[in-house]
Amino acid sequence: MENAKLQVTALFEALIAGDKERVSELLTEQPQLANTENEDGLTPLAYAGHLGFEDIVQTLIDHGAEVNAVTHSTIAYIPSNTALHATIAGERSLNVIKLLLSHGADPNIVDSDGHTALHSAAYHTDLTEILQLLLDQGAEVSSLTGDGETALQIAEKQGNEKVAAVLKQMTI
Structure with a gap:
């Protein structure tokens, strides 16, 4: 259990740093991380979308991230939502929004x-x-x-x- 938590932490650290190669490496080793929430109940896809990281969003989708997954946010000011919601509330990257929609975001x-x-x-x-x-x-x-x-x-x-x-x- 502790190792899984460390892997999730490593994924989110790489994601926040914009390190696409490290994100890809971690997902290749453990594809289930693409849909694993962090301790705040946020998914990697929602987080990457919020930050406007198009290449990381694509990498997550390529590794099986569910575009319509709803987070279970435990942060009071962040509602439980989808990557599409998070992208719009964050950097509002047109390319990320297009990417999510092209992969079936509802x-x-x-x-x-x-x-x-x-x-x-x-x-x-x-x-x-x-x-x-x-x-x-x-x-x-x-x-x-x-x-x-x-x-x-x-x-x-x-x-x-x-x-x-x-x-x-x-x-x-």
């Missing part, structure tokens, strides 16, 4: 706060490119959060005017 999975990836995008960014990627993959515009809000209402509240304008057009 934009309609709800996180522990009741938000889909579209809700997260409406909250975190005014980049319409992210919004469009999610919509192109079937994100539901009318989906309500756990608090009963739409992505449009969230975007308006956050002052994300460009995103709000696109969402308004979708609801007409």
Whole structure:
């Protein structure tokens, strides 16, 4: 058990350092690490996506990381969510978002706060490119959060005017 914990720690340390070669080496030795959460309940894929490390996200996917796995976050300010949610809340890398979506990431999975990836995008960014990627993959515009809000209402509240304008057009 202790060795497994050390391997998870080593994987996350390599991931945080952006060391793709070390990540690949660890995953080749122990492929199950691709879906093993750290002590905070975060998956390697969600963490790499949050940091915007496209090459490491690809390496994790190549080694069997589940793109729709929901984390079990024990950090109060981080909801349990998917790598897609984490990427949007983090660096918002268009390439990582495209990569996740191209490997079947579902934009309609709800996180522990009741938000889909579209809700997260409406909250975190005014980049319409992210919004469009999610919509192109079937994100539901009318989906309500756990608090009963739409992505449009969230975007308006956050002052994300460009995103709000696109969402308004979708609801007409």
